[in-house]
Each structure stands twice: as C-alpha cells, then as structure tokens.
Amino acid sequence: MPQTISIDPITRIEGHLAIHVDIEGGSVSSARCSGEMFRGFEAILRGRDPLDAQQFVQRICGVCPVSHGLASVAGQEMAYGLKPPRNARLMRNLILGANYLQSHIIHFYHLAALDFIDIAVVAGYSGSDAILASLHDWAQAQSTTAALYPLAPFLPRYKGRYVEDPAINQQAVKHYVEGLEIRKMAHQMAALFSGKMPHPATIVPGGITEVVTPNKIAAYHSLLKRVHAFIDSAYIPDVEAVAKAYKEYFTLGNGPKNFLVYGVFPENDDASEKLFSAGVLINGQPQEFNPQLITEGTDYSFFSSPSGLRPYDGQTVPAPAKQGAYSWLKAPRYNGQVVEVGPAARLLVSYASGKNKRVKELVDHFASRLGMRLADLATGMGRHLARAVEAKIIAERCEEWLSQLDLKGPTFTSYEIPDEAQGFGLIEAPRGALGHWIRIKDKRIANYQCIVPTTWNCSPRDAAGTPGAVEQALVGAPVPDRENPLEVARVVRSFDPCLACAIH
Numbered sequence: 218m219p220q221t222i223s224i225d226p227i228t229r230i231e232g233h234l235a236i237h238v239d240i241e242g243g244s245v246s247s248a249r250c251s252g253e254m255f256r257g258f259e260a261i262l263r264g265r266d267p268l269d270a271q272q273f274v275q276r277i278c279g280v281c282p283v284s285h286g287l288a289s290v291a292g293q294e295m296a297y298g299l300k301p302p303r304n305a306r307l308m309r310n311l312i313l314g315a316n317y318l319q320s321h322i323i324h325f326y327h328l329a330a331l332d333f334i335d336i337a338v339v340a341g342y343s344g345s346d347a348i349l350a351s352l353h354d355w356a357q358a359q360s361t362t363a364a365l366y367p368l369a370p371f372l373p374r375y376k377g378r379y380v381e382d383p384a385i386n387q388q389a390v391k392h393y394v395e396g397l398e399i400r401k402m403a404h405q406m407a408a409l410f411s412g413k414m415p416h417p418a419t420i421v422p423g424g425i426t427e428v429v430t431p432n433k434i435a436a437y438h439s440l441l442k443r444v445h446a447f448i449d450s451a452y453i454p455d456v457e458a459v460a461k462a463y464k465e466y467f468t469l470g471n472g473p474k475n476f477l478v479y480g481v482f483p484e485n486d487d488a489s490e491k492l493f494s495a496g497v498l499i500n501g502q503p504q505e506f507n508p509q510l511i512t513e514g515t516d517y518s519f520f521s522s523p524s525g526l527r528p529y530d531g532q533t534v535p536a537p538a539k540q541g542a543y544s545w546l547k548a549p550r551y552n553g554q555v556v557e558v559g560p561a562a563r564l565l566v567s568y569a570s571g572k573n574k575r576v577k578e579l580v581d582h583f584a585s586r587l588g589m590r591l592a593d594l595a596t597g598m599g600r601h602l603a604r605a606v607e608a609k610i611i612a613e614r615c616e617e618w619l620s621q622l623d624l625k626g627p628t629f630t631s632y633e634i635p636d637e638a639q640g641f642g643l644i645e646a647p648r649g650a651l652g653h654w655i656r657i658k659d660k661r662i663a664n665y666q667c668i669v670p671t672t673w674n675c676s677p678r679d680a681a682g683t684p685g686a687v688e689q690a691l692v693g694a695p696v697p698d699r700e701n702p703l704e705v706a707r708v709v710r711s712f713d714p715c716l717a718c719a720i721h
C-alpha cells in the first residue's frame with residue numbers, strides 16, 4: 218500500500234494549494250493538486266457593463282493583473298471590431314514587459330530560491346557587505362529575543378541538501394534583498410505608462426488612456442537599465458549557480474511533454490508577428506494552434522457545470538459537496554490533451570518555430586554551458602532557467618519598443634459597444650497561456666469565462682482520469698524522508714503556481 222503525504226498548504230507560492238502524493242519505494246507514484254478556494258469572478262461579471270470587465274478581472278491577481286486586463290480588452294476588441302493604435306500596442310508591451318520582469322524576479326528570489334540557497338549562512342557572516350552584515354545583526358538580535366524560531370520566517374524549513382558554497386549562498390541572499398528594490402523599479406516602469414501598479418485603470422478596449430511624453434520615456438529607460446543590469450549580473454548568474462549545483466533537477470519534474478502557447482508581445486500592428494509565437498507541441502511535434510480545440514472538464518472539480526464545455530459556453534456553478542471532486546480548479550484540455558504552459562513552453566515553441574533568433578542563441582548558449590538538452594527546459598530546474606532567459610530577452614525588447622513610441626501618435630481609438638457580440642482574448646501571462654471569452658447581449662455581459670495558466674498546470678484529473686501537468690511532473694520525484702518532502706516542493710514551485718488566478 219502506498220503511503221500518502223500532504224503538503225497543505227504549500228507555502229511560497231501565490232494562493233492556496235494542497236499537494237497530496239502517494240509514495241511507493243521512496244518516490245512519488247501518484248499526485249493530486251487541490252485548489253482550495255472558490256472566488257467566482259465569472260459569476261460576478263454576468264449582467265454587468267462590458268467595460269467593467271477589464272477592471273474586475275485585474276482583481277483576480279495582484280501579480281499578473283496586466284495580463285488579465287489585456288486578455289479582457291483583447292476579447293472586447295475582437296467583439297467590437299477594434300484595432301488599437303501603434304502607440305497602444307507598444308505601451309501595452311512595455312507595461313506587460315515590466316510586469317513579467319517583476320514577476321520572474323519575485324518568483325526566483327522570493328519564492329523558489331530558498332528551496333536551494335542556504336539562508337542560514339547569514340548567521341555566520343563576518344564580512345563587510347552592508348546588506349549581509351545587517352542581516353547578520355538581525356539574525357543575532359533575533360536569537361537573543363523571544364522569536365519562535367531563529368531566522369523566522371526563513372526557518373524552519375524542510376531538511377535536505379542546500380547549496381554548500383558560502384560564496385554562492387551569500388551572493389544569492391544579498392540579491393534576495395536587492396531584488397525587492399528591483400521589483401519596485403519594474404512596477405514603477407509599468408506605472409509610467411499605465412498610471413499605477415497593480416490594477417491600472419488605463420488598460421481599456423481601444424488602447425491605453427495614458428499619454429507618451431519624453432519624461433516618461435526617459436524615466437522608463439533609466440529604470441530599465443538598472444533592472445536589466447540586475448538580470449545580467451545577478452539573476453542569470455544565480456540561476457546558473459543553482460543549476461550547476463542541482464544538475465539532477467534537469468531530469469526531475471518533467472510533465473506531460475505537450476506544450477501550449479497563445480503568443481505574446483505583438484511586434485507589428487496586425488499582431489501577425491509576436492516576440493514569443495503561438496504554437497502547440499504534442500509529444501515534441503509542432504502543431505498549428507486552433508483555439509476551437511480548448512475545453513474545460515469538471516469531472517473532479519467542485520462544479521456541477523457540465524464537463525467538456527467550450528469556453529464561450531462555459532458555466533461556473535459551484536458544488537462544494539460534490540462526490541469525487543478534489544479541486545476548485547477545472548481541468549482545461551487542448552484537443553483532449555494535458556499541456557504544460559509557461560516560460561519553458563514559450564521558449565520551446567519559439568525555438569521550434571525558428572522565428573526568434575535570440576531564443577535560439579540564448580537557449581543554445583545555456584544548454585552548452587550547463588550540459589542540458591533543449592527538452593530539459595521543462596523540468597524542475599529548466600523552468601527557472603527559462604524564466605531567467607525570458608527576462609533577459611524581454612528587457613532587451615523593452616528598450617526597442619521604447620524607441621518606437623511616437624510622441625505625437627494617438628494611444629486610443631474610440632468605439633461603440635454593440636448590442637450583441639462575442640470575442641476572445643488570448644495572451645501569455647508570466648505563468649503561461651491566458652484566455653478570456655466574452656459574450657455580450659443587450660450591451661451587457663451574457664457570459665464570461667477565463668482559462669488561466671495555473672488552471673492548465675495545476676489541473677485535476679479529466680474525464681479519462683488523466684492527471685494534470687503538475688500531477689504528472691511529480692511522479693517519480695524522490696521522497697527519501699516523508700517528514701521533509703523537499704523534492705516535491707521544488708518540483709511544484711518550478712511551475713510558479715498562482716492559485717488566486719487558477720481558481721478565479
């Protein structure tokens with residue numbers, strides 16, 4: 218009989234997720250991901266003015282509000298037959314680009330790195346670095362006060378092998394602190410063209426209700442230079458150092474080997490070219506993406522809504538006592554297949570398309586330095602590397618988009634809301650493929666459905682009993698000590714789950 222352990226809740230992710238794993242012979246034989254909360258944004262939106270949508274849906278999440286806002290306005294722009302002006306496309310890229318940078322930096326340093334980096338190193342620090350010395354003093358003071366644990370909230374933690382080289386640990390801990398300031402700068406970058414962060418009110422169908430000024434361009438540029446320098450001098454070297462210390466994670470934690478990308482960062486005005494292109498890989502084979510093939514299952518979800526509906530017809534009827542259900546996430550499928558979404562998917566699809574030379578250059582560069590294969594990007598360590606590479610590419614492109622802004626050009630196109638219409642907006646949030654579907658009747662929202670990156674990744678089983686992407690990725694993870702399932706936590710965190718988004 219397998220023994221089951223639960224990590225409930227799993228910490229250092231966003232939102233409320235429980236992981237239950239069955240262990241046989243010292244490793245995971247089966248896993249279940251349970252989203253533990255219901256929110257009901259889709260139900261809240263029914264009957265409202267369509268222009269409420271992009272404001273409401275941004276409240277799904279404080280980490281990726283820009284993506285929800287942009288998916289909503291893209292769906293409305295399809296419904297209204299609208300094309301935003303060039304400046305709006307560029308400003309949206311700059312706002313979303315800045316949001317990706319803050320999201321990837323917080324994920325690595327403040328959520329995932331402490332699975333590998335030994336923060337306890339600060340207690341024995343005796344050097345002259347101001348940040349590390351002040352952390353050392355704080356640790357000392359804490360050990361003589363009534364703190365429940367020394368170094369709380371960083372300790373206690375799961376016991377296991379952490380990085381042993383003090384120089385690597387010290388650098389990463391210093392960058393943990395510096396990363397907080399860098400994240401703030403990335404938020405400031407986004408706010409320059411969006412008015413505020415998070416939850417900007419300026420993202421509307423038709424464009425962006427902000428103006429382009431030389432001061433904003435200069436301010437964005439100066440912040441971008443500092444964030445970009447941090448990516449090159451801290452983020453990428455730290456990810457590489459961790460990757461070298463944990464090579465086994467390039468084979469651990471791979472998921473379904475199917476990938477879905479909707480594409481993001483339009484590079485021309487008809488959006489036919491994107492920085493990261495849309496595409497599907499099934500068992501490594503590229504397929505043309507067809508949005509008609511997306512469905513959502515509810516067989517193991519706390520919903521009484523029918524299973525297998527297309528998103529335009531999706532229903533959100535909670536059923537908390539449903540027999541056999543174990544998650545508040547639905548189970549999205551592409552042509553019936555489980556797919557992984559996110560930065561690794563984006564790099565793999567872009568690499569396969571051959572359209573983005575920079576992706577190929579950087580992926581080949583790191584693959585050769587780290588002795589990994591292309592497919593190893595979708596593993597417990599590859600996903601961290603994919604995020605860092607993507608951050609570098611986005612920082613480079615932000616510089617270019619900034620230079621393309623037109624000081625005299627419009628940022629908004631006006632329109633009428635039709636009595637009846639429908640549309641969908643597909644975009645990539647930092648965590649992967651994000652879609653919003655809207656139906657309008659009598660100028661009101663008749664139906665609204667979101668299918669969100671973490672809903673794809675942390676999906677429960679479907680009608681066929683096939684586990685979701687994270688559930689599959691956990692199978693085979695070693696659990697040498699049931700009290701300290703560090704390997705399980707590392708694999709889950711490599712996906713950067715956001716359950717606030719996933720359950721919406």
Ligand code: NFE
Binds near residue numbers: 277279646651670719
């Ligand atoms: Ni709440 Fe989000 C991103 C979206 S994840 S963070 O990225 O959409 O499911």
